[in-house]
Amino acid sequence: MTPLTLNQPVINQPTIKKNNIMETNQYFSFPRFGHLMQREFAQNKKVILIIAAVAFLVVGGNALGWAYNREHGYHEFSYGFYLLIGGFILTSMSFTEMNRLDSRLFYLTLPASSLEKFISRWLITGLGFAIFFTIGYWITVIIFKALGGAIFNFDIGDFNPFTEQNILFFRIYLAGQTVFLLGAVYFKKFEIFKTVLSTALIGLSLAVLSAIIFRLAFFDLFDGLLTFRPEMEVNGTMMPVEPSRNYQKFMERNAENYLKTIGLWVIPTVLLIVGYFKLKETEL
């Protein structure tokens, strides 16, 4: 950052020198980031313990209930469900300190860069929570499996975090979490509700816009306003209209990868960048 130039240069020289030296680490410094992470844990110790205890009881209790009904495959849905729901709620609350009027000043004047503040919350509620939850879930299942077997003769099944489905849940969480992180920075109150509502509205708007574009681009394949009839008259005969073979093959091979890349990497990256700038621009 270049120090501002004023018409009256009243700033004393040693200050400028000192600031210029320190300028190199004004965006990210590992020691400062370490202090920030320590602060986050020191300040939220109780909350972390409460969340862990509640998650332990809810996951374990539900597993026992599921086993009581002699149903199988609890972990197939339960791991992903709790990871996504719990993580999204937690992420929505990740900037509560900044969104509450009484603590906002304290947080904004904390001597760490906006990038460090943003990354610390992203890591804690994103990767940190996902790993912590997965390990916690695994330990919970071991404990409740032993308890269920010994006391009630229930088998709640084994949990394997490395199945393809669970890995996909993990990745979906890391991507989806960025939506809620942006919501947490953007909205000052009722962050989770506003995030869900805005995401739904944006999704709906995009769907309507796509439909309108499709309707306009392929207007001659529509019969009436909305009836899509992919047929064209060729030499007096109605022929079906289909995408070319090459296009179909290309899509069969690549569509899933493209969608995954966009959904799991591109959109989350854009959301993180927007979130960082929103935090940087936050005023009291």
Add this chain to the structure above:
Amino acid sequence: MIQFQDVNFHYKKRTPLFKELNLDIATGNIYGLLGKNGAGKTSLLKLIGGLLFPKSGVINAMGFNPSERFPAFLSDLFFMPEELHIPAMKVSTFAKVYAPFYPKFSESQFQNYLKDFEIDANHKLNGLSQGQKKKAILSFGLATNSRLLVLDEPTNGLDIPSKSLFRKVIAGAISDDQTCIISTHQVRDMGNLMDPIIILDDGKIVFNDSVEAIAQKLHFEVTYSRGEPTDVLYAERVLGGYMVVKENKFEEETEVDIEIFFNAMMANRAGIQALFQ
């Protein structure tokens, strides 16, 4: 240390608060920022602290643009707001967690200030009274040795002995390379501590000068009558007569009563400003 150059600022959907504001704050002083409610004192402090961004113009604080909120700037600034947010932890833990962010923090100074204010470091911050919280946080703020200390209504919530202690501690703590800005309504609490004085009214700096300059230009005395209207710049009824403010045409300087001066400024701004130009 701090310069405002043609700064414009307004809140959303509101009329301008600061219009072409220019201000110069030098190092080594304890500034008193005075003004009526809504004059813009807290907003000015927040602009200095990078908590609000100017709509146009330049603010330079210690060589930084405060809006960037760079760590090097924030670690040399301690901002104590009127309403404190206190994390639920012990006073000593608070210092342990937050001190690493302030490179010039001194643990021994912190312990001394706590001792001065009679605060036990093993007490939980959220269990302290409002006044005790302020004293604990102020002890931390002073121990950071930040070059810029911003205190918004620091004596609100302090009892009478604590106010006196506050004056003593602040006066002893601020060194020549530091600046302290105290925004307050309780001018009497701050008495001789603040010098120079900045008075803000309707988003304008209507006064920014030293107490010595006030003493040189103005004469304060208690009289039985209000005096000749042509002679008197301001008069206020006090116990036993009137406190009268006149132009100082005498060789002697009288003791400046900041509260009376502030009232005089509000009542007769043009008359007093004319003397200082």
